Amino acid sequence: MELRKVKFEVLRFRPEQDPEPVFETYEIECMEDWVVLDALNAIKDDIDPTLSHRWSCRMGVCGSCGMLVNGRPVLTCAAFVRNYGGTIRVEPLSNFPIVRDLVVDLDSFVDKIKSVKPWIIRKIEKDLSEGEYRQSPKQLEEFKQFSMCINCALCYAACPVLANEPEFVGPAAIALAHRYNLDSRDEGNADRFDVLAAGDGVWACSYANECSQVCPKHVDPAMAINQAKLTAALQWAKVLPKRNFT
Amino acid sequence: MSGHAAAEAKTRTAPARAPSGFPLGFYRYRNYVLFAATSFFMALGCIGLLAGLHALSLGEGAWNAWLATLAEPHWLVLSTLVLLFTLYFAIRFFWVGRKIAVGRIGPIPGPPLPMPALGVLPIGGIVTAWLILLAILGGLL
Amino acid sequence: MDAIRHDIILVGGGGAGLRAAIAAVEANPKLSVACVSKLYPMRSHTVSAEGGAAGVAREDDNLDLHAYDTLKGSDFLADQDAVEIFVDAAPKELYQLEHWGCPWSREQDGRVAVRAFGGMSAKRTWYATDKTGFHMLHALFQTSLKYERIVRYDEYFATKILVENGRAVGVAAFDIRTGTMHTVLGRAVILCTGGAGRIFPFTTNAAVKTGDGMALAYRAGVGLKDMEFVQYHPTGLPGTGILMTEAARGEGGYLTNNKGERFLITYDYGVGNKAELGPRDMVSRAEMREFQAGRGFKGPYGDYVHLELMHLGEEKIDKVLPFVRELAKNYVGVDPVWAPIPVRPVVHYMMGGVDTDKHGATELPGLFAAGECACVSINGANRLGSNSLTECLVFGARSGRAAAEFAAGSSAGAESGALEQGRSEAARLAKLRGKHGGEKIAQIRRELNHATESGCGVFREEDSMRSALDTVTQLKGRFADVGLSDTSSVFNTEVVQAFELGNMLDVAEAVALTALNRRESRGAHTRTDYPTRDDAQFWKHSLVKFAPDGPRLSYKPVVKTRWELEERKY
Numbered sequence: 001m002e003l004r005k006v007k008f009e010v011l012r013f014r015p016e017q018d019p020e021p022v023f024e025t026y027e028i029e030c031m032e033d034w035v036v037l038d039a040l041n042a043i044k045d046d047i048d049p050t051l052s053h054r055w056s057c058r059m060g061v062c063g064s065c066g067m068l069v070n071g072r073p074v075l076t077c078a079a080f081v082r083n084y085g086g087t088i089r090v091e092p093l094s095n096f097p098i099v100r101d102l103v104v105d106l107d108s109f110v111d112k113i114k115s116v117k118p119w120i121i122r123k124i125e126k127d128l129s130e131g132e133y134r135q136s137p138k139q140l141e142e143f144k145q146f147s148m149c150i151n152c153a154l155c156y157a158a159c160p161v162l163a164n165e166p167e168f169v170g171p172a173a174i175a176l177a178h179r180y181n182l183d184s185r186d187e188g189n190a191d192r193f194d195v196l197a198a199g200d201g202v203w204a205c206s207y208a209n210e211c212s213q214v215c216p217k218h219v220d221p222a223m224a225i226n227q228a229k230l231t232a233a234l235q236w237a238k239v240l241p242k243r244n245f246t
Numbered sequence: 247m248s249g250h251a252a253a254e255a256k257t258r259t260a261p262a263r264a265p266s267g268f269p270l271g272f273y274r275y276r277n278y279v280l281f282a283a284t285s286f287f288m289a290l291g292c293i294g295l296l297a298g299l300h301a302l303s304l305g306e307g308a309w310n311a312w313l314a315t316l317a318e319p320h321w322l323v324l325s326t327l328v329l330l331f332t333l334y335f336a337i338r339f340f341w342v343g344r345k346i347a348v349g350r351i352g353p354i355p356g357p358p359l360p361m362p363a364l365g366v367l368p369i370g371g372i373v374t375a376w377l378i379l380l381a382i383l384g385g386l387l
Numbered sequence: 388m389d390a391i392r393h394d395i396i397l398v399g400g401g402g403a404g405l406r407a408a409i410a411a412v413e414a415n416p417k418l419s420v421a422c423v424s425k426l427y428p429m430r431s432h433t434v435s436a437e438g439g440a441a442g443v444a445r446e447d448d449n450l451d452l453h454a455y456d457t458l459k460g461s462d463f464l465a466d467q468d469a470v471e472i473f474v475d476a477a478p479k480e481l482y483q484l485e486h487w488g489c490p491w492s493r494e495q496d497g498r499v500a501v502r503a504f505g506g507m508s509a510k511r512t513w514y515a516t517d518k519t520g521f522h523m524l525h526a527l528f529q530t531s532l533k534y535e536r537i538v539r540y541d542e543y544f545a546t547k548i549l550v551e552n553g554r555a556v557g558v559a560a561f562d563i564r565t566g567t568m569h570t571v572l573g574r575a576v577i578l579c580t581g582g583a584g585r586i587f588p589f590t591t592n593a594a595v596k597t598g599d600g601m602a603l604a605y606r607a608g609v610g611l612k613d614m615e616f617v618q619y620h621p622t623g624l625p626g627t628g629i630l631m632t633e634a635a636r637g638e639g640g641y642l643t644n645n646k647g648e649r650f651l652i653t654y655d656y657g658v659g660n661k662a663e664l665g666p667r668d669m670v671s672r673a674e675m676r677e678f679q680a681g682r683g684f685k686g687p688y689g690d691y692v693h694l695e696l697m698h699l700g701e702e703k704i705d706k707v708l709p710f711v712r713e714l715a716k717n718y719v720g721v722d723p724v725w726a727p728i729p730v731r732p733v734v735h736y737m738m739g740g741v742d743t744d745k746h747g748a749t750e751l752p753g754l755f756a757a758g759e760c761a762c763v764s765i766n767g768a769n770r771l772g773s774n775s776l777t778e779c780l781v782f783g784a785r786s787g788r789a790a791a792e793f794a795a796g797s798s799a800g801a802e803s804g805a806l807e808q809g810r811s812e813a814a815r816l817a818k819l820r821g822k823h824g825g826e827k828i829a830q831i832r833r834e835l836n837h838a839t840e841s842g843c844g845v846f847r848e849e850d851s852m853r854s855a856l857d858t859v860t861q862l863k864g865r866f867a868d869v870g871l872s873d874t875s876s877v878f879n880t881e882v883v884q885a886f887e888l889g890n891m892l893d894v895a896e897a898v899a900l901t902a903l904n905r906r907e908s909r910g911a912h913t914r915t916d917y918p919t920r921d922d923a924q925f926w927k928h929s930l931v932k933f934a935p936d937g938p939r940l941s942y943k944p945v946v947k948t949r950w951e952l953e954e955r956k957y
Contacts, residue, residue, distance in 0.1 A: 001687045014875055014877070015875075015877050016875055016876070016877065033626060033718075044829075044880075044881075045828075045829035046829060048872070049827075049828070049829075049871070049872045049873055049881045050872050050873040050875070050881065052873075052878050052879070052880045053880070054426075055594055056426060056430050056432070056593040056594050056595050057430075057432065057434060057435045057593040057594075058593070058594065058627065058629075059435060059627070059629045059630070059714060059718075060713075060714075060717070061434050061435055061518070061521055061710075062426075062429075062430040062431075062432070062434050062435065062593060063429070063430060063434075064426065064427075064430050078717055099564060099877065099878050100875070100877050100878040101878075103878050106427070107541075110427065110541070113529075113532070114532045117533070118529040118532065119487065119488065119529050119530045119532065119533045120486065120487055120488040120530075125486065126486065128479055128482050128483055128486065131482055132482055132485045132486075132491075132498065132499050133485065133486065134496070134497030134498065135493055135497050136493060136495065136496075136497045137492075137493045137494075137495065139497075140490060140492070140493050143490070144490055147490050147522065147525070148518075149525075150429075150434075150521070151427075151429050151525075176529070180488065183488060183490075185486075185488065186488070
């Protein structure tokens with residue numbers, strides 16, 4: 001198999017020694033079928049064991065290895081070296097504080113996921129002995145696409161709104177909330193309303209559509225957010241007559 | 247903060263970096279910035295129309311004067327620009343936004359919709375558009 | 388060093404771990420559960436499971452049939468009482484997941500759909516297209532978020548089980564982010580850390596599957612059971628080892644050799660008329676024999692055969708196997724709608740693990756284990772596809788409830804010894820950071836991978852296993868002299884790799900030792916020098932225990948209830 005020499009410019013940040021992130025360059029022979037993650041692992045194994053990055057499944061489903069490659073947020077396990085030129089720039093995800101090298105602080109992301117109550121909410125639970133909640137393939141299709149999110153946070157790295165408003169709940173979390181709102185088994189629409197309709201919720205989205213462009217699983221969070229705007233507006237109209245305006 | 251362990255003793259981080267190429271270094275972000283900028287022109291257009299409405303309330307003379315003003319060359323250019331930007335807004339909104347409605351009345355389209363035709367606007371185009379606009383506004387005032 | 392205190396300490400946040408956590412807090416809402424995981428729970432390897440989860444769901448099926456299939460698949464090494472519990476609880480657990488929002492694929496009438504799977508005599512594999520594990524894990528993770536009593540310690544790496552007065556009372560774990568070692572104390576510990584596929588070079592397993600929980604238990608004096616049984620999945624992509632789910636065959640895919648023959652029916656490989664729906668060990672062996680007979684295709688990563696899906700058509704592939712299509716297109720440049728996918732056997736699953744009883748309890752009071760890291764055993768010598776996701780649920784829940792009961796019934800007790808152990812773990816971590824030495828982590832790992840593959844592959848024989856065992860023992864010696872470059876305390880992944888390598892070496896030693904001493908062929912353990920099953924001598928579980936001068940091997944009986952041993956033929 002053919003080898004090709006590729007130069008990797010990797011953003012390094014070692015909080016104990018670097019005042020701010022700096023680029024470090026590695027040159028490495030890459031196999032034709034390598035992905036960028038393979039190259040990073042080869043660098044860590046054989047050139048510089050101090051390089052830190054997250055990865056696990058290397059098949060595009062665990063969501064660990066999102067980084068910027070030549071400026072674009074991608075899963076490095078699905079970004080083939082052969083599709084890039086002789087120099088490849090690898091940086092940590094934008095819009096997140098950098099913990100070290102290519103590792104970013106995702107705590108805020110996971111907190112946002114939790115904030116939208118991403119679980120089935122029902123008034124009355126069906127007993128397990130009665131079996132499943134019936135759900136037709138058509139009802140499943142309603143939300144299936146939005147359930148495909150792997151929490152890789154690429155959409156957060158791409159979102160221009162988040163660059164200015166870090167408190168924005170963000171594409172993945174809103175898509176997830178919308179997924180549950182559309183699920184025929186769920187009755188939690190009203191419970192999620194407060195988070196979705198707040199200032200940092202769906203209305204903060206100004207439709208850059210960039211989340212959907214970078215989503216590796218075609219979840220299309222921009223569609224979810226803007227459908228959720230409609231849901232939120234309808235929910236608002238529904239509770240409006242009951243509001244106490246005094 | 248709940249669910250995960252308390253974040254005492256966190257380590258020093260480097261601040262979050264803006265998305266690469268935002269706002270004008272990457273064509274998709276440029277398209278988005280242009281999309282956002284259309285609001286300015288649409289507002290101008292709306293003000294113009296409100297002025298017309300106001301003129302109408304003042305009587306025939308004022309109305310005719312307003313019509314005459316609209317016919318002046320720099321007003322024509324401005325109106326054309328408002329039209330272009332409104333069109334751009336409308337095309338992008340409905341191009342991207344058709345996904346919103348479709349989910350309700352038909353099958354959900356799979357991958358995100360690309361906008362190839364709009365992807366070619368160079369940064370120079372935006373700068374030129376702004377310069378022209380500034381020149382017109384300067385002329386007006 | 389301040390201790391962190393909870394009632395139950397969970398190590399590992401995958402399918403079994405999250406199920407255990409939820410079961411524990413539902414059983415006793417007063418308990419608090421610490422979920423210590425070296426990665427964010429939704430990254431756990433359960434996420435990669437594709438095909439489905441088995442549980443009786445249809446009128447034409449019954450629990451006895453599922454139990455019999457499982458036992459036969461296990462080559463009768465599974466404990467029959469455990470299997471009965473398993474098949475009985477399976478449907479309930481799967482319905483529970485349905486109630487928690489798992490997007491199972493559906494029939495037109497709204498019932499959950501089931502598909503055929505290898506070694507299963509009825510359609511009983513529940514699925515969510517071919518991303519079943521992903522959907523199950525995310526449903527579990529998202530559901531777990533609603534319980535305030537489940538406290539996550541994301542990206543904490545556990546290095547030791549703390550034992551006080553002969554009881555497990557917590558773990559020492561360091562925060563990868565800060566590099567600080569913590570003593571996490573509780574009244575019960577549950578290990579749900581998954582398997583150890585990474586001791587092999589070609590594996591479907593994620594990078595994190597380094598046998599951590601197995602090694603932790605082993606070091607705490609608990610036996611590892613049936614470690615010689617390593618499942619090879621017959622359809623992994625050459626090179627990367629990425630899994631092409633068995634559901635591809637369950638939905639009607641074929642395996643063909645370089646003559647275009649469906650070799651599973653052309654030649655006699657014991658799978659009978661099941662053909663592509665034969666169990667994994669048999670199909671993997673059939674592929675290897677095709678390679679030996681020169682009927683494989685040649686590629687840069689060795690021989691392979693073809694997985695053909697073209698006859699299923701684009702619509703069906705997109706409907707039931709979209710992930711297979713996506714992966715094949717991305718990683719080998721093949722669109723299965725138009726061309727066959729190259730596949731070969733790759734290491735997939737450890738049937739063995741921490742020796743537990745039916746409740747997930749180990750011999751060390753207070754220590755429980757569930758999921759792939761445990762061995763109850765329901766998988767015996769060969770696991771049937773789609774039983775493992777269900778196993779995570781059934782035994783995850785059982786161990787969670789058992790741990791809750793144990794924790795509620797025991798006092799916190801003395802902890803000075805545990806705190807002392809925690810301090811010595813902190814010292815060990817500090818010493819390891821930037822430790823000088825002549826050996827490299829990557830080099831030892833490569834040699835380990837090479838040894839396990841040459842000694843403990845699909846076909847095994849005495850000499851190669853003995854040399855593999857010798858090599859692993861030597862590597863353990865060399866590991867003592869490993870050198871690290873990274874002195875940082877912040878997100879030091881090199882230190883994590885060092886701990887993982889230590890764990891892998893312990894597990895690999897147990898695999899090689901048990902494999903060498905099982906002089907028969909049973910299930911996934913196939914010896915060319917002892918080609919038949921020997922019930923008289925080896926109808927027993929092997930058990931490896933830690934001793935300072937090297938592992939000790941013993942055996943324990945298999946539990947039999949209603950089923951007689953029979954020849955395994957399909």
